[in-house]
Amino acid sequence: MKINWGTGLVIVLVLFIAFIMYFVIKISTDKKYDYDLVTEEYYKKEMVYQKEIDAEENSNLLEGSISGTKTPEGWMLTFPKNIDYSKIEGTVLLYRPSNKELDFQIPLKLSGPNLLIPEASLVAGRWNTIVRWTYEGKDYLYKNEIVY
Template identity: 30%
Template sequence: MNWGKGLITGMIIFMLFISAMGVRMFMVPGDDYDHQYYEKGLTFNRDYDREKQVMTDQATPVIEQVGQTLALTFKTPLTGSIRFERPSDQRQDRSFPLAPDAKNKVVLPIAKLATGKWQLTINWQHGGKNYLYHQEITIQ
């Protein structure tokens, strides 16, 4: 084999390698990053203040899984919402309004939610103050 054939063979192999990597790059699933990273960065201070308000007022909700329901107990009357976020599949994310009873307890059915890890984000208001609380739970 002479030099010309070796160079052409090497270039063909290199081009096939680059083409295969290009095809593979488009076949893999999308990156697992937060698509709203910049928007969340702009509201970070507001969210931080709301999370700090939970600690200041000692308003951390008590979260219990009872059978096929999730019970949240708050210290005061409130209005707000809860968001269930599935780390492994964004399409399963759900939001529910908080409707507490007379004892400031909210009971949510979780039978339709997949078992496994979920990130809870609870937003609520009481007495002109805004609160934000995050917790990871495992639904069984």
Template identity: 30%
Template structure:
């Protein structure tokens, strides 16, 4: 075989390899965004910053993960209303959202035993006394 045929075969092999990669990437349907409406959330980001600042001024830790009981411990006052979001970055189909309304004094336990083991982002947005708050924890179950 001479040089011309070798170079030509190398080019054909490279083009075939690239075509295989393109076909694989086009057929892949298991790609999830962290959130579907990310543009709306980006616009409201300043409000999010204000909520985080408000939460940092509190003298208590509101969102705590208890690894022994595999649950989130929420330290919220009676009358607080909020939203607890459980995000699984590797698979958006496992995401969960819980609406909270605290009616009893003391700490509230949210069991997480039914969640798939792995990395989770837990986001708590709540309102108490007319002020909005936000706190986030990254946990590994």
């Protein structure tokens, strides 16, 4: 039996489509290739984005900014020295873009300029740090990516 070029072309196209469909189905059904959104309620968060911009601008107007350093005990966040720490309220959110099950949030209660995030809470890799805080009625926001 002789196959002409048109039949051969159709066979090659059908095999190529089957090959692509195999990988699409495998990736969409296999838990090993599971993916998560970075933010669950993306559109709701987008509606309050102007507040975040204002809070970041407030943070930039301070006489210093929050800084983070790696220590043997964990990750140390240092707040500006010219503010009264007892008046700060807020939260520290650490999330892993690669795995939302590792995300955690810490309430912000300071007695000094430093906040230690314990090493036991941090798995090696990239973390996004978001510090939302209020000081004397103004909102502040600090965002940073760290590699621990």
